[in-house]
Amino acid sequence: MIDYKKELNPEQYQAVTTIQGPVLIIAGAGSGKTRVITYRISYMLDSHIPQKNILALTFTNKAAKEMWERVRQLTGKKLTNLTVSTFHSFGAQILREKIHHLGYRPNFSIYDTQDQTELIKQCAKETNLHPELLNIGLIKNIISGIKTDRIQWTEENEVYQQVFLEYQAHLKAYHAVDFDDLIVLPNKLFSEQPNILEEYRNRYKYIMIDEFQDTSILQYNFIKQLAEKNRNICVVGDDDQSIYSWRGANYQNIMLFEKDFPERVEIKLEQNYRSVQTILEAANHLISHNTNRKDKKLWTGKEDNNKIQLIFVDDEKKEAEFIAEHIRTIVLKERAAYHQIGVLVRTNNLMATLENTLLQNNVPYKLSGGKSFFERKEVKDIIAYLRAILNPDDDISILRIINTPKRGIGRQTIQHIGDIATEQGISIYSAISSIRYAEDSPVSNTIKKTLDEFMAIIEDYNYRLNNTGSIAETIRELIDDINYFEYLLGEYRDNDNIARYKYQNIMLFTDLIERWEKDPDNLNPNLWSYLTKISLSSREDNTEESEKGKVNLMTIHAAKGLEFDHVFLAGVEDGIIPHQRAIEDDPSNIEEERRLFYVAITRAKQKLYLTTCKKRKIMREEKEQTPSPFLEEMPQHLITSEEPSQEMTEEEVDKLFADLKKRFSE
């Protein structure tokens, strides 16, 4: 039995043991937030609350996974009925069970950003949108804003109204949903169908929300509906770490919660267990420049004399070299473990140089963020096949694969098929099927035959994936049947290695499916669940052994919730952080950029390094850079700055390392 009183501080103890009624926990950075949630779940189980009545929602898959794992270790129980998931996968789960009430099939496809972009382009074309107005990013924001009630139609954006309607209609016709729908549709079900809401209220009587400051209004409404009756809801958040407002996060939800659940118990966790005094003091000082925040005083018992290091270098190349070499030094000198080192950046494009340099210096690293394995073109092709096989009305997937590998179905043919589909209001797949029998069809007999073969593949594998043995094995046969490897060789005929590499990725993909399929803990090994799982985990979250022993290279956003002994923050320059674009959008975004900087520096447990370049290549151009203004918002006595260290030759570096090694062995 766990001695809760002994293992937790008084505030944490109160947070863990107050399981009836609404609770608001304001948890500063590093104050043991995850610990509180996991102990709280454990405490509930000890109080004989059934697993199936507990719902814990997080923001990222990584967090969900980690929480699950920690509860499992803490309790030693088999967690078969506990629900720990992200908002989006919880939404997907509800839709899987109930989406037929909205007229979709349960085999619906989930569109990621790429698919969404394709669809928007298609809709823009169909509505004859003026090419000058075609700004996909903007349209995406408007569509998302309207769907989630964040914005209204105005004179300015109403030109996109037609595209929006078209977009929505297409999704429905394709039996497809986008990321927003994963919250919008369950929310709609809850508000329109009281019996469904009642069913979920009875199931999930105890609800916990992690990273509450990152929830959107819509997500808030969703959980409010669910929790309103039983009122056992615990939200945990930190307004200082709200960094997703661009995606609809609304930290005012904390105030809404206070209003909607006035009987709440409020608990503040202010003791920081993560960082040393220096880092915490700098962070506190920095964040105090923000207005309109809940007052907090984070404190720690960890004294130290290490200052934050600020390093000036010439350009991004030198910056990367400094980081790579310094990592090698601290690994040798301070016996730091690679996986306890984090290299953080504001934007993905800063990662390329760092990556190359780490590679050259033999520093093992692991990326999170950036392109996911499942977003690689070759893998995405196969996924599109699988989606189309499960849901042939999914036009986006059909269009992606209809001529991949090349079968001789070109632009013209596709145009014809598309016209028929639009005229008759049917999907591309149905249109193909009707072309085959049409007397005056606009396509030649040769092409008809090709189309026949294409349909045969879809139908054949639809049957096989639903009825026969191993999913992974069937997919391998599919890849073989469509001659994908030959296609790759043709596409990259000037470089066999690329083709081989891509093919290996696909083989890896099928291996992943096989492992998932054979996992004894997997209660639901059907292909649809797998496709859903990977659509929702856009990032690679390796919890494999390979994760150990590697430096973590990631964006600040991706680093939220993580901690490292040593943190390098690269590109601490004006225009990068705060990001120029963010400020241009709205000068008040400076506060969010500051929170981002705050999140970055509070990832460090012991030592923090900030690097600033004098010049940097941005979009092919050399630009003179100036240090980030945030540097001046931290007490100067906590920071020591260095001019670039003299360049060392390869031999000198080797000699230094040899010396260090010698010192150790003495």
Next chain:
DNA sequence: AATTGGTGGATTTTT
């Protein structure tokens, strides 16, 4: 009619 190769343009953060 399909494919290939060239040129120009663009890059915040993510479920």
Next chain:
DNA sequence: TCCACCAATT
């Protein structure tokens, strides 16, 4: 650096 669009070629 990578991707999308356009014109010439088979």
